[in-house]
Amino acid sequence: xxxxALAQIEIIPGRPDLNTKTMFAQxxxxxxxxxxxxxxxxxxxxxxxxxxxxxxxxFLKDCEEYGQQIIESSTDICIIFGNIAxxxxxxxxxxxxxxxxxxxxAYQGKLLGNDNFxxxxxxxxxxxxxxxFDDERHFYSLRKLAIELELNVNxxxxxVTINIANKQLKLGCLLCEDGWSDDYAVKPIIALQxxxxxxxxxxxSSSPYTIGKNNKRNRIFSAQVTKVNTPLVYVNNTGIQNxxxxxxTFDGCSTVYNRKGEIIEYCPGFSSSLTCIDLHLxxxxxxxxxxxxxxxxxxxxxxxxxxxGTKYFLDSIGLKKVVxxxxxxIDSAVSAALxxxxxxxxxxxxxxxxxxxxxxxxxxxxxxxxQNLGCLYTIMPIQEVVDYTIQQLGNAPIVDLKSGKExxxxxxxxVIENIQARDRSSRxxxxxxxxxxxxxxxxxxxxxxxxxxxxxxxxxxxxxxxxSDLWKYQIYELAIFLNTTIYKKEVIPQEIINLVPSAELSxxxxxxxxxxxxxxxxxxxxxxxxxxxxxxxxxxxxxLLWYEQGVLEEKIGCQPGxxxxxxxxxxxxxxxxxxxxxxxxxxxxxxxIQAPPVLAVSRRAxxxxxxxxxxxxxxxxxxxxxxEKLLLKAK
Numbered sequence: 001x002x003x004x005a006l007a008q009i010e011i012i013p014g015r016p017d018l019n020t021k022t023m024f025a026q027x028x029x030x031x032x033x034x035x036x037x038x039x040x041x042x043x044x045x046x047x048x049x050x051x052x053x054x055x056x057x058x059f060l061k062d063c064e065e066y067g068q069q070i071i072e073s074s075t076d077i078c079i080i081f082g083n084i085a086x087x088x089x090x091x092x093x094x095x096x097x098x099x100x101x102x103x104x105x106a107y108q109g110k111l112l113g114n115d116n117f118x119x120x121x122x123x124x125x126x127x128x129x130x131x132x133f134d135d136e137r138h139f140y141s142l143r144k145l146a147i148e149l150e151l152n153v154n155x156x157x158x159x160v161t162i163n164i165a166n167k168q169l170k171l172g173c174l175l176c177e178d179g180w181s182d183d184y185a186v187k188p189i190i191a192l193q194x195x196x197x198x199x200x201x202x203x204x205s206s207s208p209y210t211i212g213k214n215n216k217r218n219r220i221f222s223a224q225v226t227k228v229n230t231p232l233v234y235v236n237n238t239g240i241q242n243x244x245x246x247x248x249t250f251d252g253c254s255t256v257y258n259r260k261g262e263i264i265e266y267c268p269g270f271s272s273s274l275t276c277i278d279l280h281l282x283x284x285x286x287x288x289x290x291x292x293x294x295x296x297x298x299x300x301x302x303x304x305x306x307x308x309g310t311k312y313f314l315d316s317i318g319l320k321k322v323v324x325x326x327x328x329x330i331d332s333a334v335s336a337a338l339x340x341x342x343x344x345x346x347x348x349x350x351x352x353x354x355x356x357x358x359x360x361x362x363x364x365x366x367x368x369x370x371q372n373l374g375c376l377y378t379i380m381p382i383q384e385v386v387d388y389t390i391q392q393l394g395n396a397p398i399v400d401l402k403s404g405k406e407x408x409x410x411x412x413x414x415v416i417e418n419i420q421a422r423d424r425s426s427r428x429x430x431x432x433x434x435x436x437x438x439x440x441x442x443x444x445x446x447x448x449x450x451x452x453x454x455x456x457x458x459x460x461x462x463x464x465x466x467x468s469d470l471w472k473y474q475i476y477e478l479a480i481f482l483n484t485t486i487y488k489k490e491v492i493p494q495e496i497i498n499l500v501p502s503a504e505l506s507x508x509x510x511x512x513x514x515x516x517x518x519x520x521x522x523x524x525x526x527x528x529x530x531x532x533x534x535x536x537x538x539x540x541x542x543x544l545l546w547y548e549q550g551v552l553e554e555k556i557g558c559q560p561g562x563x564x565x566x567x568x569x570x571x572x573x574x575x576x577x578x579x580x581x582x583x584x585x586x587x588x589x590x591x592x593i594q595a596p597p598v599l600a601v602s603r604r605a606x607x608x609x610x611x612x613x614x615x616x617x618x619x620x621x622x623x624x625x626x627x628e629k630l631l632l633k634a635k
Contacts, residue, residue, distance in 0.1 A: 030077060039202055071110065102175075325443065327358075338466065341486060361511055365496050386420055450528040451528065502517055574631070578619075
C-alpha cells in the first residue's frame, strides 16, 4: 500500500514564485497527514500557456531555482512535479536553449531516474500541436531526443525506481498527452510497462476543460490501465491560463484508477484540493470513491466553467465592476445574470440604449431584468446622437483637392444600423465603463461570431467575450439553468426567453411583429458548428452532398425534416449556404481577429484555438459540379 497525496492546485501562469509557495503549503499538509508521496500537475512551477515567455532566459533560470527548492524539501516525502527542464549545453531546432517539458521525481533531497536515462528527470514524449497547444515551438520532445541519440524512442521510455519504506517501486511517468496516444505510433504506457514492469503509473497534466473531455479521458485511461493491469494516478491543475486570444479554464478532476481501470478516487472539478489516498498496488481491495465523475457535457458543467473562468479572469486583470449593454434580448440577459452572480448586483450596471427602432417591449424587459437581478440600471437614448452623426456624415463635402470636385457620402440603411451599434459600444458603454471604474462586456454568441453578425468597434467590442463559445441554443439552455438552478427564481424574464432574437436596428427587425435576426438558429447553429467545430472541418461540398443524399440533418445534428421546411428548392438552399460560407470565410475573419478574448468551453473555440488567415473565399471543384447538377435537376 502507498500513501499518496494528489495536489490539485491552482497554477498561476508566469508566476513560479506564487506557485512554489502553494506547493510548499501542500507538501507540508501532506507531510502532516503522513503521506509517502505527493504528486503535482504538469508545469506546476511556471505554468503552461506562457506564449514566448519561454524565450526569456532569466525566467527559465528562476524556474530552475524554484524547482531546486522543491527538490531540497523532499527529505522525507517523495515529490513528483512538473517544471521546465534545461540543457544549457544544447539547443532546440530554432537555435534557442534546449528546453524540455519534464516530470521531476525528488526524494531525500535529490532527483531520481538518471540511472537508466540521460537526465535526472523524465521528458514529455508526445507533444500536442493542435487546438490551443503549441508545444513544438518551445519544447524538445523525447521523440526528437531519441532521433538525436540514434535510439528507438521505446528504449528511452524507462521507469523510475524509488525505495519507499524499504520497498522498491517502479514508477511509469507520463506527461499529459503521453496518455492520449491512440493516434500516435508511440505508445508510452505500453513501452514503459515492457521496460518495467511498472508498479504505478503517474500522469501529471495541465489539461484545459472542454465539453466531454473528461468522459473521453476516463474511457481511454481505463482501457489503457486494464491493458497493462497497473494502477494509474492522474493529477491535473485548476485555474485559468490563456494564449492571448483564448482563455481556458482548468477543471482539475484528478483521478485514481485501480489496476482494473475502475475509478477509485475522483477530485471535484474547478476546486483546488489535496486529496489523500491509501493506494493498494497489487490487490483489488480499494476504498470506494468519495466523488463520482460527473457528466461534463451538460449545461451544469458548462456554467461552472464559464462562471469559474470569468471570475478568475476578472481577478487576474483587476476588474471588480462591469457594464453591460442590456437590449432586452437573451444574450445580454444571460450575460447580466452571469456577471451578477459573480460580482454581486452592486457591481453590475445595465445600460439600456434605445433608438427609434427599439420597442417598448424590449425596453420594459431590460428594466425588469435589472429589477429581478437587483443590479444598477440606467437608460441612455442614442437617437439624437445617431441623427447628428448621420447628418454630419451626409453633409460633409468630400473634396478632390486636385480637381476641386465635391461629392457627399451616401448613408445607406446598413450604415445607419452600424452607426447605432458603434454609438452604443464605442461611445456610451466605453464612456460609462470608464466613469464607473469598470470594463464593458461583449455579449456576442458563437453563431454571431461565426458569420460576423456583429459590428466591428460596436457590439463586438468589450474586454471579454464570455459567451462567444456558446451556440445560440446553448445560450437558451444556460438562461433556463440560471433561473431554475443558480438563482432558483425567474431572474431572466420568460418573455425574454420567448422573444424572437433581433438586433432592433431597423423597422425590418421589429420584435413586436415577429421580425428577427437573419440567422435561423435551429438550423444555422448546426451548420456553422459543422464549418467550425467538426474535427475534420466541413465545407459547402460536404453540406451539399449530404443535402443531396437526404442525410444533412443527421450529419450536422439539427432537427429531422427541418431543412425541407426552410428551403423549398435547391436554389434557395444553395443561396443560403453560399451566403453564410462567404461571410464565415470572408469579413467575419477580420472581425474575429479583432474580437475580444473568448472564454473557451467547446472542442474548438475562436482565437488561438481556431488559427485562421484572411484568405479569399473558395468553393471546391466537386462543390461546383454538385451545385450545377442540383440546379439543373431542379429546372
